[in-house]
Amino acid sequence: MEKIVIEGRDNRSAILVGESIENLKKYIPDSGVFIITDENVDKFHGKSFPDFPVYVIEPGEPSKDFPVVAKIYRWLLDEGADRSSFIVGIGGGVVCDIAGFVAATFMRGIPFGFVASSLLAQVDASVGGKNGVNLEGYKNIVGTFSQPDFVICDTAMLHTLAENEFRNGMAEVIKHALIKDADKFTYLQTHRHALLNLQPDALNTIVSQSVKIKAAIVQADEREQGIRRLLNFGHTWGHAIEKVSKIPHGQAVAIGMVFAAGYSVHQGYLKNEEYQKILNILEDYGLPVLAQIDNNKVFEAMLKDKKRDRQNMHFILLESIGKAFVKETDIEALKSFAL
Ligand SMILES: NC(=O)c1ccc[n+]([C@@H]2O[C@H](COP(=O)([O-])OP(=O)(O)OC[C@H]3O[C@@H](n4cnc5c(N)ncnc54)[C@H](O)[C@@H]3O)[C@@H](O)[C@H]2O)c1
Ligand SMILES: [Zn+2]
Numbered sequence: 001m002e003k004i005v006i007e008g009r010d011n012r013s014a015i016l017v018g019e020s021i022e023n024l025k026k027y028i029p030d031s032g033v034f035i036i037t038d039e040n041v042d043k044f045h046g047k048s049f050p051d052f053p054v055y056v057i058e059p060g061e062p063s064k065d066f067p068v069v070a071k072i073y074r075w076l077l078d079e080g081a082d083r084s085s086f087i088v089g090i091g092g093g094v095v096c097d098i099a100g101f102v103a104a105t106f107m108r109g110i111p112f113g114f115v116a117s118s119l120l121a122q123v124d125a126s127v128g129g130k131n132g133v134n135l136e137g138y139k140n141i142v143g144t145f146s147q148p149d150f151v152i153c154d155t156a157m158l159h160t161l162a163e164n165e166f167r168n169g170m171a172e173v174i175k176h177a178l179i180k181d182a183d184k185f186t187y188l189q190t191h192r193h194a195l196l197n198l199q200p201d202a203l204n205t206i207v208s209q210s211v212k213i214k215a216a217i218v219q220a221d222e223r224e225q226g227i228r229r230l231l232n233f234g235h236t237w238g239h240a241i242e243k244v245s246k247i248p249h250g251q252a253v254a255i256g257m258v259f260a261a262g263y264s265v266h267q268g269y270l271k272n273e274e275y276q277k278i279l280n281i282l283e284d285y286g287l288p289v290l291a292q293i294d295n296n297k298v299f300e301a302m303l304k305d306k307k308r309d310r311q312n313m314h315f316i317l318l319e320s321i322g323k324a325f326v327k328e329t330d331i332e333a334l335k336s337f338a339l
Helices: 021-027 039-048 066-078 093-108 119-125 155-160 163-180 182-190 192-196 200-220 227-232 235-244 249-266 272-284 295-305 331-338
Strands: 002-007 012-017 033-038 054-057 086-091 112-116 130-135 138-145 150-153 312-320 323-330
Touching: 002 200, 012 200, 021 039, 021 112, 021 150, 033 039, 033 093, 039 054, 039 086, 039 155, 054 066, 054 093, 066 093, 066 130, 086 093, 093 112, 093 119, 093 130, 093 138, 112 119, 119 163, 119 200, 155 200, 163 182, 163 200, 163 227, 163 249, 163 272, 163 312, 163 323, 182 192, 182 200, 182 272, 192 200, 200 227, 227 235, 227 312, 227 323, 235 249, 235 295, 235 312, 249 272, 249 312, 249 331, 295 331, 312 331, 323 331
Parallel strands: 012 150, 033 054, 033 086, 086 112, 112 150
Antiparallel strands: 002 012, 130 138, 312 323
């Protein structure tokens, strides 16, 4: 087990990579604990939960909204929760976001922890102290900055995760390598077989590398002004793809990373051979590199998404594998590349 400590604004958060859900009891109080999970995670792993009241939400993004939040507050009150209670979210990013949001707001905030059960939750959603919920389809429009006391990243739980969900998480793992860590990129190239077979050492290695990369960036910039933007690599184009299609987040980000890497080559920052390596690794992990969508539509969606007052936008480009930077990018130049 590896412990990575994040110093938040108000508290210290310990991310425990390779710890087992079976040991959750060691990290929570003896009483006053309330568990939030979803139906899938409950079905596969409910037998490992400690003996406390459990609120089970429906799986999926639509649950991450206020009607569900209100039901959970009501449930907490009915169950006798108070200011000294403790919330544990056991699940993917949706459960972590909703559990973190509820904990940060119930009675003006009570402590909480996560057992992150999807690859995306382990490498992304559980790190950084952001807890967002949606409002009538607007994603993560209301939220809090609040760190969990602990996050257990039990990679053994990934055995029950659907393969496409694993791939979606891999897109963020590859992103971390591309923006900050060339060695991690090499590791992903050489350990494909072990990773796709969910070999524990390989999984723990990539999760802990990703947690460290995200944690370092977030700690340097907890409020998202400067280098935290690097985490948006592939996301500007990726989010636009999500808006105009039904392509899931991880796959849209993969396509977005190809777009950003391609533009980096076009602008003379990145070598073409490195671009090819990026295409190869995404394909190796079963991720798409192109979408069958009209780029005009994607471009329009991207512009709508940005609050712009000038002819430029921030775009994350690569100088090499492992080295990203923020670039004020001319929208017309981007357009002529895209279309
Ligand atoms: N707060 C943040 O910083 C942050 C960062 C990135 C993403 N997010 C949020 O995370 C969410 C996406 O997270 P996600 O991809 O984990 O989605 P998710 O929570 O919907 O999980 C994906 C699916 O996998 C299932 N699942 C989870 N763990 C499982 C397991 N061990 N075995 C079997 N099934 C399992 C879930 O029931 C669900 O059907 C989005 O809402 C996104 O906004 C938040
Ligand atoms: Zn993402």
